[in-house]
Amino acid sequence: MKVFFLSAGPGTRLKSLTNDKPKVMVKIGDKPVLEHLINLCKHHNFTDIIITLNHFPDIITDYFSNGKKFNVNIQYSHEHKRMGGAGALKYAQDLIKDDDFFVLNADVMTNINLTDIADFHKKKNGIGTFLVHKTDHPYDSDIVEYNENKLVTKFFRPQPGDKFKKISKSGTHIFKPEVLDFIPEKIEYSLEKQLIPNLLKKNKKLYAYYSDCYSKDMGTLKRLAQVQKDYKQGKINYEAVS
Numbered sequence: 001m002k003v004f005f006l007s008a009g010p011g012t013r014l015k016s017l018t019n020d021k022p023k024v025m026v027k028i029g030d031k032p033v034l035e036h037l038i039n040l041c042k043h044h045n046f047t048d049i050i051i052t053l054n055h056f057p058d059i060i061t062d063y064f065s066n067g068k069k070f071n072v073n074i075q076y077s078h079e080h081k082r083m084g085g086a087g088a089l090k091y092a093q094d095l096i097k098d099d100d101f102f103v104l105n106a107d108v109m110t111n112i113n114l115t116d117i118a119d120f121h122k123k124k125n126g127i128g129t130f131l132v133h134k135t136d137h138p139y140d141s142d143i144v145e146y147n148e149n150k151l152v153t154k155f156f157r158p159q160p161g162d163k164f165k166k167i168s169k170s171g172t173h174i175f176k177p178e179v180l181d182f183i184p185e186k187i188e189y190s191l192e193k194q195l196i197p198n199l200l201k202k203n204k205k206l207y208a209y210y211s212d213c214y215s216k217d218m219g220t221l222k223r224l225a226q227v228q229k230d231y232k233q234g235k236i237n238y239e240a241v242s
Helices: 033-043 057-064 084-091 114-124 177-182 191-201 221-232
Strands: 002-006 048-053 073-078 101-105 108-110 128-134 143-146 152-156 167-175 206-210 215-217
Touching (some): 002 084, 033 048, 033 057, 033 101, 048 057, 057 073, 114 167, 128 143, 215 221
Parallel strands (some): 002 101, 128 206
């Protein structure tokens, strides 16, 4: 199973750290966040990697090259204009159309057990699966409701006054190749605002994989500081997965 990293964003909320580098090259400890995530993939024997490029692409390609020094195989999808999370998949469809594939947000630091979520996805056999977890910032998160069979029944961005459990989608997904048929070509298309709601409207089966693993967006300076603190405290190592 290939791993597709969404890494083309400019990191506007991380200015000035991203004035001269992509946000996925911001360091957590002594390594860029993207390197931590690639090491996680390698730990679970997922070694075929695709990385999207747009903002300072040469910094990423110069650092990772073809992946040989990291014991993985890396290919790149260079977006000359940003395509959005789902649009990026369509843009690179020739690289991922032959088998189920992971989609990881490369600015979400996690120690999720990729083997377990892959097994869950295969067992459920839906068009897609994504990690859900408790969130401490629900009003800028995508809230997920699901039934006892883990089938997603509702996916929405909450408003003040709404009643909901603080369970949100995090940055780890798996999709079947047929999902590409639901993404239009050559336009920017959002994973959260367009693709997932469209799949639910068409009664396509999406499943929620709940885990208390570490999974935190480091896309703001405050959240980045927390992730860096958590890393120093050993909360993000592979053995910390639950």
